[in-house]
Amino acid sequence: MDLPIVDFSSWSASEGEASRRRVAQELVNACQQVGFVRIINHTLPEATLDEAFDWMKRLFALPEDEKMKAPHPEGWTVHRGYSWPGLEKVTQVKSTAEYEEARDRLREVPDVKEVYDIGSDKCATQPNQWLPDSSLPGFRAFMSQFYWDCDRVGRDILRAIALGLDLEDIDHLTRKHGGNNNQLRLLHYLPVPAEDLENERVGRCAAHTDWSSITMLFQDDCGGLEVEDISRPAMFVPAAPVKNSIIMNVGDLLQRWSNDRLRSTNHRVGLPALPDRFVGLSRMTRERYSIPYFMSPDDDSVIECIPSCMSEEEPAKYEPITRANYNKMRAAMMY
Ligand SMILES: O=C(O)CCC(=O)C(=O)O
Numbered sequence: 292m293d294l295p296i297v298d299f300s301s302w303s304a305s306e307g308e309a310s311r312r313r314v315a316q317e318l319v320n321a322c323q324q325v326g327f328v329r330i331i332n333h334t335l336p337e338a339t340l341d342e343a344f345d346w347m348k349r350l351f352a353l354p355e356d357e358k359m360k361a362p363h364p365e366g367w368t369v370h371r372g373y374s375w376p377g378l379e380k381v382t383q384v385k386s387t388a389e390y391e392e393a394r395d396r397l398r399e400v401p402d403v404k405e406v407y408d409i410g411s412d413k414c415a416t417q418p419n420q421w422l423p424d425s426s427l428p429g430f431r432a433f434m435s436q437f438y439w440d441c442d443r444v445g446r447d448i449l450r451a452i453a454l455g456l457d458l459e460d461i462d463h464l465t466r467k468h469g470g471n472n473n474q475l476r477l478l479h480y481l482p483v484p485a486e487d488l489e490n491e492r493v494g495r496c497a498a499h500t501d502w503s504s505i506t507m508l509f510q511d512d513c514g515g516l517e518v519e520d521i522s523r524p525a526m527f528v529p530a531a532p533v534k535n536s537i538i539m540n541v542g543d544l545l546q547r548w549s550n551d552r553l554r555s556t557n558h559r560v561g562l563p564a565l566p567d568r569f570v571g572l573s574r575m576t577r578e579r580y581s582i583p584y585f586m587s588p589d590d591d592s593v594i595e596c597i598p599s600c601m602s603e604e605e606p607a608k609y610e611p612i613t614r615a616n617y618n619k620m621r622a623a624m625m626y
């Protein structure tokens with residue numbers, strides 16, 4: 292299974308309505324059949340993406356005590372700042388009792404990654420944890436701009452999805468995404484002996500679905516992302532890195548919003564697929580950098596079945612829920 296590819300060059304206004312509709316339809320087909328899609332020829336410049344990776348490499352190369360000047364706050368309510376290796380675990384469980392058991396189990400397999408989470412400075416409930424500018428001058432300015440660059444591209448994707456779902460209002464989804472609730476996540480997977488990953492002594496990122504509306508993922512050339520094949524459950528297929536492409540996936544929120552028409556597909560990060568990614572006798576796996584960007588609606592937005600996704604034969608399956616309540620339910624499972 293290769294990820295479906297959607298060429299976004301035909302989405303620009305000058306291409307005309309028929310081309311735009313074709314792109315929108317291809318995108319929605321991919322979201323229904325796979326839940327994951329590779330978007331090429333989007334409007335994020337190559338230089339901007341290169342710069343984003345350069346900044347994150349400089350960030351993670353800082354001494355530990357510098358990075359700890361912006362620590363992730365304790366607990367699970369705020370997802371901002373620096374998380375050291377092992378702090379964060381992604382789990383799938385949805386109740387507290389199940390969570391505590393799963394959390395203990397998962398913590399026995401430490402994740403070998405460090406994370407730095409960034410949001411909008413206008414998001415009052417999730418205050419950014421910036422490093423002092425003297426620790427890495429220019430980092431904050433670049434990342435603040437990059438956050439909004441990604442938002443712009445994400446909004447375009449949401450518009451294309453709305454068109455592909457035959458919504459009369461192309462801004463049906465973007466209207467609920469003011470932009471201040473997105474999350475820009477810088478991920479650094481540390482080098483690790485391949486054997487430790489193979490024996491599950493350590494992990495990179497366990498299988499999970501995202502709870503965003505959509506996620507855009509930028510990755511370096513290391514590889515390791517795997518996507519579950521919907522037609523063969525429990526089979527995970529590598530999603531090879533392609534420079535400058537965006538891997539876009541549907542999150543749980545959009546799956547619910549679309550009455551399960553669009554699929555929020557399980558994915559994970561494991562051993563890179565290519566053997567040349569290992570070096571030496573202990574087959575050290577190269578370090579890996581990736582940047583997921585999670586798009587989410589505003590806190591008070593009510594997520595209610597998209598009109599074109601229900602019918603008499605297929606009524607709405609889920610109660611309306613605000614994004615704030617939805618997130619409360621999910622965030623408790625993280626830390
Ligand atoms: O690092 C990756 O490639 C994927 C990370 C991911 O799936 C996530 O953070 O939700």
Ligand SMILES: [Fe+2]
Nearest residue numbers: 499500501558
């Ligand atoms: Fe994910």
